[in-house]
Amino acid sequence: MIKIDQLVVRYGDFTAVDGLSLSVRPGELFGFLGPNGAGKSTTMKVLIGILRPSSGTVEIAGYRIPEQLGKIKPIFGYVPDTENHIEEFTGRQNLELFADLYSVSRHVVDEMLLRLELDEAADVLVRGYSKGMRKKLLLARELLHSPKILYLDEPTANLDSHSTELVRRMLRSLTQSGVTVFVTTHNMEEVEEICDRVAILSHGKLIECDTPGSFVARYAEHKVVVRYEKDQQSFRETLNLAEESERTRLAELVQRGNCSGIQSRDFNFDDVFRKLTGQEFT
Amino acid sequence: MKIRPRMIRILLLRECRRLWKNPSAVMLVGLLIAISLLVATGGAEPKSEMRCWVVYWQDSDWIDQLKTRLPEREEIHIEPASRFPRAGEHLVYPKNSCAIEIRPPRVDSDAEATPVRITYRYPGKDPNVLMPYLRWFWPASIHYFGDAPPFLQQTLPIGVPLRRAVTPLENLQDSSVADLVTTEITATALLFVVQFFTCCHLLVSLTSQDRERGTLTALALTPVSIAEILTARCLFHLTISLGASSAVLAILQPSALAQPLLWIVLVLTSLGMMAIGTTIATLCRTQTTAGLLTLSYMLGVGVVFYLSTQFPAFDWVKLGMFERYSLPLVYLNLKLPLSITRAPGLIPLLLLIMTWLTVAAILFRRYGWR
DSSP states (O other), X not given: OEEEEEEEEEETTXXXXXXXXXXXXXXXXXXXXXXXXXXXXXXXXXXXXXXXXXXXXXXXXXXXXXXXXXXXXGGEEEXXXXXXXXXXXBHHHHHHHHHHHTTOOHHHHHHHHHHTTXXXXXXXBGGGSOHHHHHXXXXXXXXXXXXXXEEEESTTTTOOHHHHHHHHHHHHHHHHTTOEEEEEXXXXXXXXXXXXXXXXXXXXXXXXXXXXXXXXHHHOOOEEEEEEEETXXXXXXXXXXXXXXXXXXXXHHHHHTOEEEEEEEOXXXXXXXXXXXXXXXX | OOOOHHHHHHHHHHHHHHHHXXXXXXXXXXXXXXXXXXXXXXXXXXXXXOEEEEEESSOOHHHHHHHHTOOSSSOEEEXXXXXXXXXXXXXXXXXXXXXEEEEOOOBOTTOOBOOEEEEEEESTTOXXXXXXXXXXXXXXXXXXXXXXXXXXXXXXXXXXXXOOOBOHHHHHHHOOXXXXXXXXXXXXXXXXXXXXXXXXXXXXXXXXXXXXXXXXXXXHTSSOOHHHHHHHHHHHHHHHHHHHHHHHHHHHOGGGGGOHHHHHHHHHHHHXXXXXXXXXXXXXXXXXXXXXXXXXXXXXXXXHXXXXXXXXXXXXXXXXXXXXXXHHHHHHHHHSOOOGGGOTTHHHHHHHHHHHHHHHHHHIIIIITO
């Protein structure tokens, strides 16, 4: 559905995206991750056709971007990280405008307001909405025309736990109905929970692309924190069980009988992300 | 480039709703119309017993035609010069009278006839009392002679000896500032302000706000094309501009509403203002910068116009500004009806507007909506 080949985007001398290649399958919930300044937003801008790449090709549903942007406009939706509503309009008026532009009937507007639990605030001016409501209104707007591809930039930022769950369920049900979802987020728990595949980007380059489970399996570090006492003093040591010498050290401490506690450290996707992007805390 | 009327209608509706929710913009348009009303009320000719005598020395078909086209509202009498008593070289008119004296062409020694000599005579110190009669006399003469009546004319108080007569355009160009401050110059200035506000300032304000909020990008990512966004914006601002201009004209000079050339110039100027506004909104990242640049543009026009009166080099700068052509054209059209074929500066105005529109459309397409 989305095919990126050797994408390069330069701003003057600075290369924001450097030879990125990846493909996203139809109906996939694809996570696009990277630390700040990794080139995620730049890539997203190229995908939605508002930024021209310096080189490389991008194909969405068989159409080249940005040359054939007009052809794919009706089949994609884009939820930006900053909301862009018409502040003078109510939530309903905002949705009605976009429904008209997509030639969607007005009852879809009511349906969408209901699905995203915005029906009670539908006739309130958007400037009176909370950040979470604004975010949900954005999602509602971009789902009006039943897009085949949905780009989301931080979809659950500023949402409370209930709304976050609501959005995650909605995204899952969308992918089950064949919609391709391309999402960027900094919420690693979310990535682990909802993404089918994940691409990690750093300094404009693709580091790896795989499922979250595979990432964890491949990069998980089996470490334990051991607390022990010696010469009436307390000590704390982190040992990597993947290393033979450290396994021997742990056995030695246990045999001596002066261990006051052993705690295993969970290694999740967030740790993988930090490790791969060089953001580990020492 | 596809333009679908349905999309234009939706976008126009959106702009109207947005303007309606923006009371300051609506209030400012209302204020401009209120100013026109005040000007019109303040400058209204007092109802008096004023009469106008059209005096001729030689009968002709033209005089006959003038007699058939007399207006109903004004008291105008067409009489031969022999009917009036003389005091030396001058004719003596009854009290509360003004006059349009039509002297026959002089025949030179080489038998070449000079144009008809017209003298507009007014009582006291206010030549404006002639205006209601000139609004009848000029169109009636143009109807007979065509676009450029072969006149040499001058405006003098009653009883003052004749001076060298000049052509109508020379008369306009040679007028003193006091002569120029008339309803026409006020209307020209107000129309310019209306067009600047509705087509440049308001457009910059709304477009920059859209850009800053990202609404423009959101709209552009729907099936609407950039051409449709631009067309809708153009129609929206043009409608407001022409609506407000009509109100100003209806209040200040209703007769001008029927002049096709004036409307052509107003439409062209509005388009030019929109092109400038679109360019400014495209090049500036924030609404504040765009607003400041718009005001600087307005000031810049004024400064260049002033400097051109002091330094001839600025005349060259003025050649590239469409205001150099549109302002005199509006003024001349309000003063006397011109035809499209004889409008001075219409072609350069058209070319400049086309250039600006092309530049604005290219810039907006590349950068403006992102």
